Amino acid sequence: MVDEIISKVSSKRDDIYILDPSDIAYPFGMNLLEITTPDPLKRELEKVLVIDAYITIMQRVFGEASIGANTDDLFRMSCSAILDHPEGGGLMEMCLMLTSSDYRDRVTPYVKDPIVRDYWTKTFPALAGDTRFQTQNLNAPLNKLRRFIANGIVANIICQKKSTLNIADAINSGAVILARFSRGDMGFQNSALLGELLPL
Template structure:
């Protein structure tokens, strides 16, 4: 057994075989050195990473005599509400320090960011599932985004039948019914245009100037005001048509009563074809992509 332990130690120290190298040697009477825990005269000083590589802590959580540092348990503040029927509080669990009591989170607070931390298998997905199911039972809206799909599959199996008529399932892998979203759809025209141009500005920050913003904003406002006047469906794909097809513009611009937009299109039509292409080029190449 001692010979095997010696070979194991020698193999472990074999990692350090570069400039500060170690070599094997035979001891005439190894019992005296081992029992006395005495270093030879030519001892070696180990750095912290080297020592950690040789004498690492055991990975087994049930190792006898090993005390691990963990998060300190504290009492929940008195302001943390308790879930109760009709109280508008979502249940989180029960406190494990002091007097055990249920703790929850107000529905209004759940609308803010919640960061759940824990190791794999500690119950993060289970807690999120309970929060979503609580919203479903109380007829509140909830959106679940799962990059892997396992959590959504488990959640679908636990949803009650009463929510089937208000359930929308979007699967990007489903080629038969691809999900679509009309970014120009909205009741408030100014808010829709502000949001859309803001998104483009953040995506193309280095290539988005005031003229590009003006052209994009004027085109979207024209399409939305035309929709409000005629009731026709407009999408983001109509912006290149509006900027590049004169016949399409002739059908839309006469319906616009806004003097600011009419002034923009008067200036747009007064430009030569090369000048117009230079103005709309930064918008067109991003919309084509």
């Protein structure tokens, strides 16, 4: 269908974007956790919106019932910490936040919110060694993150720290965005995740 649409669009247009996951050599980037504004005051507001959007996307992809209170809490704490780090991050960094003490040690000094900082420096380390916590709390968010990170094609797209295209700006400017997110080629959940990113 994408090829059919392209054939009908004027060749004079220079605002047509094709998102094709099969282009492994030059994959486009779509970071769920990217903050784009340089304004310090606006960054805090955008941070809240980005975290809420991420949780909403996960609920849509996996089903709202599958994102329980513990998973929601771990996702929000991870997102909040990562977004305070100067280098930012994406789904790969979220996974590292839950599994790597070395990575947490690099991120937590930049965390501004004292509640979030105390969680990662005191609460989480105390819980991380508990087998029951790992089984009942950590496995749920990790298996959702790994579902996408373990897929090379999808990981090439969503694990980039910088998005190739600001979807919202492109749409608002009247640009044409065409996406080849075939379920047959990528799987249902992978296709659903990338599809959910388009309105952002």
